[in-house]
Amino acid sequence: MAEVPEIETLRRDLDREVGGKRIKTVEVPGSGVIPRHTNKKQFSGLLEGTKINSIVRRDLLLVAKLDSGDALVMDIHGGGQLRRHAAKDAVDKATKVVVTFTQGGQLRAVDESGNLELFVVPFDQLAEAVPALATLGVDVLDEPVSWTVFGERILRHRGTKLRALLLDRTVVAGVGPVYADEILHASGLRPDRDVSSLSTQEIRRFFRALVETLHEAAKHRGVTTSDGQYADLTGKPGGWTEQLQVFERDGQACLRCRGVVSKVRQANKTVYLCEACQV
Numbered sequence: 001m002a003e004v005p006e007i008e009t010l011r012r013d014l015d016r017e018v019g020g021k022r023i024k025t026v027e028v029p030g031s032g033v034i035p036r037h038t039n040k041k042q043f044s045g046l047l048e049g050t051k052i053n054s055i056v057r058r059d060l061l062l063v064a065k066l067d068s069g070d071a072l073v074m075d076i077h078g079g080g081q082l083r084r085h086a087a088k089d090a091v092d093k094a095t096k097v098v099v100t101f102t103q104g105g106q107l108r109a110v111d112e113s114g115n116l117e118l119f120v121v122p123f124d125q126l127a128e129a130v131p132a133l134a135t136l137g138v139d140v141l142d143e144p145v146s147w148t149v150f151g152e153r154i155l156r157h158r159g160t161k162l163r164a165l166l167l168d169r170t171v172v173a174g175v176g177p178v179y180a181d182e183i184l185h186a187s188g189l190r191p192d193r194d195v196s197s198l199s200t201q202e203i204r205r206f207f208r209a210l211v212e213t214l215h216e217a218a219k220h221r222g223v224t225t226s227d228g229q230y231a232d233l234t235g236k237p238g239g240w241t242e243q244l245q246v247f248e249r250d251g252q253a254c255l256r257c258r259g260v261v262s263k264v265r266q267a268n269k270t271v272y273l274c275e276a277c278q279v
Contacts, residue, residue: 002077002230004174005214006222006238007060008141010082013233014062014107015055017084021101022051030096033111036119036129046070046120047099057142058126058133059173071123073130077176079113084233113229132169139173140211141218147207154195154203162206163191163271172210178223178247181272183213185246185256190278191271216240223247246272 002010026044028034037043050066057063060077076082080096085106091098097109097118109116121129138145138153157165165171166180175183184191187209189202198206217223217240224230224237226248231237245255250263250272259276 001079001176001178001225001227002060002222003176003179004060004139004141005179005217005240006230007057007062007077007174008218009221009232009238010076011055011057011062014064014082017233018052018064018101018104018107019054020052021104023047023049023099024102025100027098027100028096029091029098030094030111032114033096033109033116034118036117036121043118043120047072058130059136059139059169061130061133063123063126065123069122069124070120071126073119073121073126074109075117076109076111078115079229080109080111080116081229081231081235082233083108083110083231083235135170136173137169137171140214141174147204150207150210151200151203154206158194158196160195161191161267162189162193162195163269164267165195166210175210175214177269177271178225178244179213179217181247182217182245183209185272185274185278186213188278190275191273192266216243246274248272 026047028040028043034043050068053065053067055062055064062074064072085108087100087106092110094110094112095108096111096116099107109118127133154165162184163180166175166183187206189206220240221232222230222238223241223244246261249261252261254261254274254277257274257277259274262273262275264271
C-alpha cells in the first residue's frame with residue numbers, strides 16, 4: 001500500500017514527465033478499473049484531445065488537471081502502478097489503461113491487485129466525488145503547520161491511541177501503517193500511548209518525527225515493502241526502504257538502542273516497535 005511519500009514521488013515525476021502534454025488516445029484493455037463510468041468509450045472521450053496542465057495530489061489521489069476543466073483522478077494507493085513507456089514497448093498483460101500522448105510516448109496503468117481506479121470528474125467537483133477530501137487533516141508534505149497548531153489539533157482527541165491518531169485521515173492525511181510505525185519509533189513513543197498522556201516536549205518530538213520522517217521518505221522516493229506493490233514510473237522500488245527502522249524488521253536489532261524489534265498485535269492490527277526505547 002502506497003502512502004503519502006510514495007504518492008508525492010509519483011506526483012513530482014508525473015508533473016515533470018506528462019505535465020503540458022496533450023492526450024492523443026486512451027485505450028482501456030483491462031476491466032474493472034473505471035467503475036464510475038458507463039463504458040470505456042465515455043471515459044476515453046472525456047480525455048482524448050485534452051492537455052494535462054499539471055499534476056496535483058489530494059491526500060493519496062493523483063489528480064491530472066486538464067485544460068477542459070476536468071480532472072483525471074488516479075487512485076493507486078491500494079494497489080497498481082503507473083509506468084511511462086514508449087509506444088513500441090511490449091504491453092504487460094496486467095495493463096488496464098494506456099494513455100498515448102501526441103508527443104512523448106505513453107502512460108500506462110498496470111494492476112494485478114484489483115484495487116486500482118481511474119475516473120474523470122470536473123476539477124471543481126472533486127470534493128463531491130470523493131467526500132473524504134472535505135474532512136482531511138493536516139498534509140505535512142503540502143502545507144506547513146506549526147507544532148503548536150498540530151498540538152491543539154491532536155489534543156481534541158485526548159483519548160485516542162497515538163497509532164490510531166496517525167491513521168485517522170481527518171487528523172493527518174496520507175499516513176498508513178508503514179509510516180505510522182516509523183514516526184512513532186522516531187519520536188520514541190509507544191503506539192498505544194493516549195494523546196492525553198503526552199507532555200508538551202513529547203508533542204513537539206512527535207510533531208518533529210512526523211514532519212521529518214515523511215519529508216525524508218519523499219526525498220528518497222518512498223518505500224517498497226515486502227508486498228512489492230510500489231514502484232516509480234520507471235519500475236524502480238523506493239529508495240528509502242533501507243532506512244526503515246522498525247517496519248518489517250521484527251527480530252532484528254533496533255538501530256537506535258540495539259534492543260530487539262517486536263511485531264505485536266494492537267487493536268487487531270500488526271504493529272512494529274522497539275519496546276526497549278519507545279516509552
